[in-house]
Amino acid sequence: MSDSENRIREDIARLSKSLFDRGFSVGSAGNLSAAVEDGILMTPTNSCLGFLDPARISKISRDGRHLSGDKPSKEIFLHSAFYETRPEVGAVVHLHSTYATALSCLSDVDPEDCIPPLTPYVVMRVGRVKLVDYVRPGDEKGGDLIRALGGKHAAVLLANHGPVVTGKDICSAVYAAEELEETAKLLVALRGLPTRILTAENVAELKAVFGSY
Template identity: 45%
Template sequence: MTGPHTGPAAALAAAGRHLAALGLSPGTSGNLSLRVPDGLLATPTGGSLAALEANRLSLLDRAGRVRTGPPPTKEAPLHLAVHDRLPGVAAVIHLHSTYAVALACTEPDDPDDALIPFTPYAVMRLGRVPLLAYAHPGTPELADGVRHLAEDTTAFLLAQHGPVAVGRDLDEAVGRAVELEEACRLQLALAPAPRVRALTPAQRADLTARTRRTPADTTEDPA
């Protein structure tokens, strides 16, 4: 990535590698985006955040079309929807970090406030963290779920899927992603045994049908 995007691209790649080094992005999971004046920088599909390079990012226009770079993460519609719903947000981070994914597989008393306020830090840095209803990864339905988020949302959980943290800049979004993972870990350690929710047989069958592939088929990727 050259020209006016060199600095933002380097920062986005560094943030991805940092999150991977913290153990919050196993395998090829996780994706990031950063708003720039002429669109959105996004991580590519199929790549590991641990090996993210600035010259391998995708630049999307505001409609999600690729302007330069490789194909973006399949969660690009989710990122675009978050940026559209929360115009003050510059950075969006979606991870598959262990404790946040685990909490996203439970049934909270209040889906609009899924994080129990055990510490003042979670309240000050995250506020209310909603749990959004399940939708197949990478689909318009998943993106549609964010359109009713409160305008002051800092983070949320995708049911059976994982966390999303946002920020006015990359540092703020990274800090919230880390804080959310720790808050989820604390909640799972302290709270009474939660009601655990698994994918339904219909959801499992749909996933199997969507992801069944031949050895040469690479159309469906976990990132």
């Protein structure tokens, strides 16, 4: 096992514990993955993000074969679909965080833009978020729905389920997932109140200056 893979295993365990300790994940909910040179590392099925053993993190091949470690999360299909359709993706974070999941249960969110540009940071770190139709957890159809997006979205909300967020590495994916959850919290707090969101010109300026993932 390479030093680089060992570092990524440690990062997954450290960041997973941070998410768990701060309430972004409860029980055995949520799963994280990160690309390595010869495959993908993924949190094991039914594991708690607060108590991961780096050595037991699952390793799978790019075509989905289990190579080592504990059995991978049943949501492997969601993760694999993002790696397949967005070559720049280095990590994927799927959480059941409270406020983003709450938005995924509302019937009146815009399915094409369910996290509107409320702050500059959600534009810079997350981008436009699409609502993806509900399928049961672990259903391979979830991967098909992600593939159908053609790599156009770095993050989605799974209807009645929660967010899936990508990044160029595990740290940036976790930070983006946190930003999405904090923005969802603001959206719920502001619900029913007159709200000012960023204009199209504001968003275009952010993308021009900072780029977009």
